[in-house]
Amino acid sequence: MSKNKILKITIIVCLIIIVVDQLSKILITRYVPERIGNDYFAIETTTNTGMAFGFNSGNAKNILLSCFVIFIIITFIKNQREQLEPKVLVAISMALGGGLSNIIDRIFRGGVLDFIKIPIIPNFNIADMSICIGWVLIVVFLIIYTKKEGVFDAQK
16 A cells, blocks of 8 residues: 555544544533433543553553554554555554544643443543554454464464
């Protein structure tokens, strides 16, 4: 795939996720009271100063760790551009866009604004969903690739 096409796909997917996530957070903070909903689904705002699921909460170095992970993803895209299929690039870009949007929150809000509440799972947001869906798709594509290519076949 050409360098320009990779750049366009990555930027478009990232921008869509960032805009939708940030717009949803603006709307939630302006128009939704502290909590609406029921025991099965609610909109309830919380600020997460930690990483995923509140891990390492309150650590100022979280933003550095997030930037490092994003740097690794961008470097991977740059180095593997000839081998990346468009669907894999979109999955990686979903994770990247969600990560970038959460970094925007860390910089401008002092933490990530989470607002979707369902039982058992800590509050999350659209960027978090994008990150999770992106990584799940990456794993699925990796499993499909390894089975198709016979990477782990004992005969080879």
